[in-house]
Amino acid sequence: MAFGEHTDPQIISVLRSNGAPGLEISLRDGAWASVPHDGDGDSFFVNVGDTLQVLTNGRFRSVKHRVVVNSEKSRVSMVFFGGPPPGERLAPLPALLGDGGRSRYREFTWKEYKGSGCKGRLADDRLCRFEN
Template sequence: DAESDSMLRVNHYPPRPELQGRLLTGFGEHTDPQVISVLRSNGTSGLEICARDGSWAAVPPDPDSFFVNVADAMQVLTNGRFRSVRHRVVVSSERPRVSMIFFGGPPFGQRLAPLRQLLGDGGRSRYREFTWKEYKSSTHKGRLATDRLCSFEN
């Protein structure tokens, strides 16, 4: 869609050999707001995902693979069946890390709500209907690590 809010981002994290095994946050913990994000890196470690217990797990670097994240809008569309992936990037490498991420987002006027087929037996929607523009505007008001979907829950 020519009106979509999709974008491609390239991130560069310079090497930090002076850290000697300590971790430095390269990009703080967050979920992506879009529907889906597709990431490819240069095979250097640094990407971590948050487990349900709150611990962080390193994603093994693989220069031949893509890493696909379910993002916030997909969580809404699936009524929470697919959960947005909380992740971060840490820097501790002697090699630079380069990543390219495609963020697939809908047009600003697109209305988002759980798909009727995924409401379950009770037909209960976990999220109220809202526009993509409304959601994007709300993401800029909070901190990066904030649960941005909570203000759209029923």
């Protein structure tokens, strides 16, 4: 079993696996790169989520990733998602707007964001609906 390409919606995701390979990230040119696995399973991977991308006005980017099937060893992962409450309003932090104060994203709630994700596919760019 595997998990298709997606970005994480939350602020951050903290992932720990059993040391089996299979996690891949999408590079800027669209190619997939294997993330070196931790053979001992002692490491944590921290993924930036879509919410942190918005809060930092794109300074930190949510990376599209996927998990592929590995025929040598089953991959087991545990993940902790950190995200805001449903009514929380999300927008770039004023200190991170940069030159000219241009916001890349309009203000929206976590509930609006999560609701928009239900209208598309897992691999869809969910943040494009909130871009200025």
